[in-house]
Amino acid sequence: MNVMLPRVVWARALERVSAAGPSRNTLSALRCIAVEASEGVVRSRASSLSLHMRARTKPIRVDREGGIALPENILRPLVQSLNGDTITLDVDQERLVATLTCLGKEYRIHGLPATELPQMPVPSGDDVLSFQVGCAVLERVIGDAAAFAARDETMPTICSVYFDATSNERVNVVGFNRHRLSVTGMDTEVTATGETRSAILPRDHAEKIARALPSGDVLATVAITRKLMGVTIPDLEVASALTEGEYPGYAAFVERARKGVVARVKVNRRDLLEAVERLLILSDKENSTLRKVSLRADAGGSGLTVSRSVPEVGNAEEVVPAEADERVAVSCSGVYLKDALVGLAGDDLELQFARMADGMPPIVLIEAGSRFISIAPMEDSGE
Secondary structure, three states: OEEEEEHHHHHHHHHHHHOOOOOOOOOHHHHEEEEEEEOOEEEEEEEOOOEEEEEEEOOOEEEEOEEEEEEHHHHHHHHHHOOOOEEEEEEEOOOOEEEEEEOOEEEEEEOEOHHHOOOOOOOOOOOOEEEEEEHHHHHHHHHHHHHHOOOOOOOOOOOEEEEEOOOOOEEEEEEEOOOEEEEEEEEOOOEEOOOOOEEEEEHHHHHHHHHHOOOOOOEEEEEEOOOEEEEEEOOEEEEEEOOOOOOOOHHHHHHHHHHOEEEEEEEEHHHHHHHHHHHOOOOOOOOOOOOEEEEEEOOOOOEEEEEEEEOOOEEEEEEEEEEEOOOEEEEEEHHHHHHHHHOOOOOEEEEEEEOOOOOOOOEEEEEEOOEEEEEOEOOOOOO
């Protein structure tokens, strides 16, 4: 193989696909990026067996086709650190040695056959669900859901981002960790050739896919089968294995919550966010994961009282201008509330409080645009 590539463009391709490689693996091939030239295109791909990425780079010229797998921890930083505009990659296919030349400097790297890296799987067959959406939108909704998903890998079905395409005109992207829920809708035309209507995408895979997506209006095609999810844009292909199992029935919960609303409070999102951030400064090192805050408002009153108390540390209280239609008082995770407020656009916000059962404190609901958020209440005793 002998090709000349635009260095900056290729460096970006290597950076994107490197996310698919495992952080630790004893298989030498999985620690490599395969570089292959064919049909006038150079493809760089990496794999962890369950997550695969392949990026396309248009070369300046291709003198000889071929391929090689080179160590990611050498190839990627080397290409990024060079200063020239172009880089030449020449591969001795028999000796499996790659020579990289840039501004007269030569670097020789020993590699493996490109075929030792797993091939890129493609969602196909008689049961495929597909839709198209802008990359910026897809990145945002994945980020919304991943932030709310569980972190405990012993619960794989909720340590995930859930795609629900029950509707032919909308895809809901969901994150849930037993104490908070995020549902963001994407309006798009869904095509289904079989029974598959959903996908449970591992959270770490979802986060890596979101980071690899470009900004702007580039259109992404998403294809889902029972075991695989693929995302394709003009210069990048991604395929991820899916988590098997049954995702919690979030839709019924959302319907119950909407019917159970007992109070609404209109407040400026930015003002509330800044108050919560200041209150969260009060923390002890031993119990600072959820950091409870209390919310209180009276019907017809002019403010929402936000307070926090930490034994042997201190307490604080702020009143944020707000309008409430009923009296409400509830405590919830300040961290979860902050995460919700940060992820919203605009400053006009309505907090809703829904009682899911008699005698139980209400949950906090936020509905803004196409997004639904719920945060479970916390007991008033202790942190």
